[in-house]
Amino acid sequence: MKLTDTCIDCLMSRVVFECGLASADPKLTEATVTACRDLLDSMKGTSFLHPQIASAVHREACRMIGDPDPFRELKQRGNAEALLVCREVRHQLNDFRDHVLASVIGNTFDYAVRGHEVTSDFSRFFADEFAKGLDRDDTDEIFRNCSRVVYLTDNCGEIVFDRLLVGYLKAHGSHVTVAVRDAPILNDATMDDALAFGFDRVADLLTTTGGGAEIGLDPDKMPADLAEAISQCTIIISKGMANYESLSEYDNLPPVAYLMCVKCEMIAGDTGIPRGSKIAVLRT
Template sequence: DIIAHAEEIIRFLHTTPWTHPMVASALHRAVYHRLNCDDPFYALKQASEEVSLKTLQSVSGRMRSFRDFVIASVIGNMFDYGVKDHEVSSDFVSYFDQEFAKGLAVDDTDRILPLCSDIIYFTDNCGEIVFDQALISWLVAHGSRITLVVRDRPILNDATMEDALRLGLEKQATRVYTTGAGVEHGIRFDLMSDELLLALDQCSLIISKGMANYESLREEQGLPPVAYLLAAKCDPIAEELGVKRGDKLALLRNA
């Protein structure tokens, strides 16, 4: 029984010192193996991309400034079926309008923009990268150099190289890398390629999308400035960041 097997794994993982993304990754690898399926979220990812493309087409006319494109990108982060108790609206255009009007609970965009010369951009969810693409287009048009990083293999609804290439993101980014970590949620520096590690040493800013990437990076020392673009979709992360669940953030942290 797959559910019983997953519960047994969770009991074991609670005894490890691993981060939340590492625990989630181990659980997903085990369940995917039992399911004999490399990408059980494939259909959901395709559907979320289609909805995001239609939504962006409807709302793109109102986005002009860097802040506007950041807000849209963070709203994209809310299009996530992988978080318990986080609901995704079936009318995403109306949802986008509502959230766009709310703006950001933490808004460091004025401090982030001057750092945007050479960016490492860690993506998160599949539908979300449609809105990331709009932000990346704005950044490139204003002189930014972008190294885009996607998941190495499918896990949850996270974006992979296949998803990035389907949208043509390789034509906008200077380079597209994977995290190099296989079926892994979040970021693992011990499994990164030498090329990506070198790019991290040389960049002016890391843009980190979503909660798993935030959890992976928050304890790392010696990083360049990190712009965390995320929605606080669960209570523990919201409490840690001092915001309410559902709030949107563009939070800059310097090492």
């Protein structure tokens, strides 16, 4: 997806949020916002996709505030909250659809997205959303394509439920490659999170999307092992909006299953699915 004025407003609000997480004073916050907006303006109208521009802006914000991982406490909190709920509900997850639904509910752990709030009571929220089910459900068709899977993770918190879904796929004969972020950016899951939850013990290959602090997927930056896995896979399971914003722009991909909560109007407009929907959509 390309950058729009709405995307710019949301992106800059995230920069301010990052400054707050790092306890930046008003002068440093103003300087950071100015530097990030100048960088953003220099990239507008180029061929860069939204995730590539957002990644550059967030790297600049972290450089200005002197903190490479301002979301660290929120990531730890999200993982802890999700783990508690996971222990409560995992016995309720019986089939592929249940595991996908749990993973999509986990995708709501996404901070500073305009118009979206992370719940303060995830246990009750999970129960309510699980009862409602998916708003778009292509899970039967997705599962039929899951002999060789490349699984692109997104946020902390939800990665707890990703682990259950990957485990389910492995138990049912899938070969699974899991890719996490190469370095901290926003509250996205990194290798440290993946190792903490045992992805190395269940995935056939655990790797990163490459490029350092980079959201989405940039084919020019991904490591050779991930590129090879994508060339051989029968499906990509893509978690979250940034991965959607990248992959939806690329041709010559295998089938892609987009698993996410639609948290902004731009994604809603692009997918034709209302904001707030929980979706598992297969695009071939």
